[in-house]
Amino acid sequence: MIETMQWVRPEEIEARSMAIIESEMPKGNWTPGELAVVKRCIHTAADFDYAENLYFSDGAVELAVNLMKSGNGFTIVTDTNMALAGVNKAALKQLNGTVRCFMADPDVAAEAKERGVTRAIVSMERAAKLDGPVIFAIGNAPTALIRLYEMMQKGEIHPDFIIGTPVGFVNVVESKELICQSDVPCIVARGRKGGSNIAAAVCNALMYQVTRA
């Protein structure tokens, strides 16, 4: 078995993987920027469903890339420490960006318990108070997207961009459709699939369009 494997230099593994993905995926009407996002999601999960389920609002990729390359900085807010861990820190640093997650803060947990709501809801309320451009990268909690939507409707929050990729079976599909129907620029994995890894993959695919260009 070990003898049948190909020796591939570490720096070539990703390029070779992307070539395999491109050869096996269906053709679509994506812009080059959208295609890069689709391919990186497929790469992250080895799941070609991401060629079917990713929704891009009009001009979303271009808008996010322009925001990221402005040099003025931006904050990515995630709803899990796992997504935070998956965001490429070298790319982030190069772009003067930061990444935050409020989910594990003790006071967030305490407030959520007292109010009988998810920590994700309280985390979004914390994020609403951040200064500067904010990109939400929500890969886990549908309640985070629902709370964002409610606050947007009331004018309490104005996200610059939403990456909506919660995964699961309860209110997940619906929470993502809310974001698709909003007027905030967004990239959403429709349906049940997604995850923290997918949220991070979308962030990285956007950043790499600047840092690897």
Place this chain on the structure above:
Amino acid sequence: MIETMQWVRPEEIEARSMAIIESEMPKGNWTPGELAVVKRCIHTAADFDYAENLYFSDGAVELAVNLMKSGNGFTIVTDTNMALAGVNKAALKQLNGTVRCFMADPDVAAEAKERGVTRAIVSMERAAKLDGPVIFAIGNAPTALIRLYEMMQKGEIHPDFIIGTPVGFVNVVESKELICQSDVPCIVARGRKGGSNIAAAVCNALMYQVTRA
């Protein structure tokens, strides 16, 4: 849209999700412990392929659970900080376990670059020097599994357990088959699919069999 969603108490979301998964998944010959692992992987990715691709060596789940509940402690070694972030820290603490990842250590990166190998290879060599029971949870790098296998063959390492769930397109399938064919107790996601999230999900599914029992 928002009106059509069900209000579900936070603590009920997982139970309801698991019930949906169980109602939609195929029937299999899993032990109760294996079934819990399968369901948690499906839950993590909303992907029913994990009902087909998970390989359990004989008695693997029971062995891991016994190791975890011994109270003597154990170390989970991951190959990404993302998997590390996904391992439930409360369960780990309750079981006197720790989780380590060497991938982001500056000296690991330096040595990998000098030798022209992946950081995952150097990380496995670092992990080989750890004391006490070690559970490898490898969700990303096939080279980590290949290096583990080579060291096992030479008697340089004796893992207590391997969770092998790298995802991808280059040498991934083969690296996981190596572990299936070894004599180390293991849980492996065969085929291309897997990921850091799946590696963490398997760890958590095993720990919960003690902490939530």
